[in-house]
Amino acid sequence: xxxxxxxxxxxxxxxxxxxxxxxxxxxxxxxxxxxxxxxxxxxxxxxxxxxxxxxxxxxxxxxxxxxxxxxxxxxxxxxxxxxxxxxxxxxxxxxxxxxxxxxxxxxxxxxxxxxxxxxxxxxxxxxxxxxxxxxxxxxxxxxxxxxxxxxxxxxxxxxxxxxxxxxxxxxxxxxxxxxxxxxxxxxxxxxxxxxxxxxxxxxxxxxxxxxxxxxxxxxxxxxxxxxxxxxxxxxxxxxxxxxxxxxxxxxxxxxxxxxxxxxxxxxxxxxxxxxxxxxxxxxxxx
Numbered sequence: 001x002x003x004x005x006x007x008x009x010x011x012x013x014x015x016x017x018x019x020x021x022x023x024x025x026x027x028x029x030x031x032x033x034x035x036x037x038x039x040x041x042x043x044x045x046x047x048x049x050x051x052x053x054x055x056x057x058x059x060x061x062x063x064x065x066x067x068x069x070x071x072x073x074x075x076x077x078x079x080x081x082x083x084x085x086x087x088x089x090x091x092x093x094x095x096x097x098x099x100x101x102x103x104x105x106x107x108x109x110x111x112x113x114x115x116x117x118x119x120x121x122x123x124x125x126x127x128x129x130x131x132x133x134x135x136x137x138x139x140x141x142x143x144x145x146x147x148x149x150x151x152x153x154x155x156x157x158x159x160x161x162x163x164x165x166x167x168x169x170x171x172x173x174x175x176x177x178x179x180x181x182x183x184x185x186x187x188x189x190x191x192x193x194x195x196x197x198x199x200x201x202x203x204x205x206x207x208x209x210x211x212x213x214x215x216x217x218x219x220x221x222x223x224x225x226x227x228x229x230x231x232x233x234x235x236x237x238x239x240x241x242x243x244x245x246x247x248x249x250x251x252x253x254x255x256x257x258x259x260x261x262x263x264x265x266x267x268x269x270x271x272x273x274x275x276x277x278x279x280x281x282x283x284x285x286x
């Protein structure tokens with residue numbers, strides 16, 4: 001009888017949790033659904049009713065998407081902005097993963113003088129708002145002649161404190177026996193890292209890939225400061241240019257916003273297993 005009661009309690013708790021997560025999923029997906037429906041309607045409907053889920057098939061069409069793919073008018077540079085964002089996000093994410101993982105791994109696995117001080121400085125930098133260092137970074141970018149280039153967008157933030165902290169916490173849970181075994185087999189320290197430790201850190205790489213790619217893809221302020229010409233704009237800046245005192249193009253804006261969501265959505269679907277595992281495992285180390 002006691003086992004039956006426990007099973008009933010567990011099943012009831014599971015049903016309640018399932019209902020809770022279903023409700024949360026509906027709340028999270030509702031804005032995306034409303035945005036998608038708005039992208040199929042004229043902008044006049046948005047002004048009349050706002051974002052809504054009214055299904056009016058007489059008004060719904062693909063005209064907004066056709067205006068983007070046709071490359072005519074204000075939306076003519078949309079796919080150039082899309083390409084710029086894709087290139088910057090790819091390079092930024094790859095470099096950030098490489099450099100941040102090496103720094104975090106070094107702080108977590110090696111014992112050397114000043115290690116605690118360096119980690120403390122990482123934590124201090126993590127607590128400083130980006131807005132405070134925008135001006136010094138801008139002056140540095142000018143002195144390095146990186147204004148209006150993709151490297152001016154990428155390099156100042158490529159080694160961020162959050163990925164370093166995350167990789168360091170994850171590395172603390174890795175067994176040191178693998179390092180000793182690698183040294184006995186004749187591996188260099190770089191060989192131990194790339195051949196042995198990187199595969200073990202796959203969950204951390206998956207989690208940081210999503211976080212860094214999403215951060216770069218949605219980044220607005222720093223690219224707005226660095227990039228000068230319309231052809232060099234990233235997608236967030238380009239979408240913002242659809243709304244200006246000279247005129248608003250909400251049709252292209254909403255359709256473009258829907259297309260802008262797709263890369264990050266696909267990235268999360270591909271890395272979601274590593275993302276969840278990386279956050280849960282990395283959060284209990286150290």
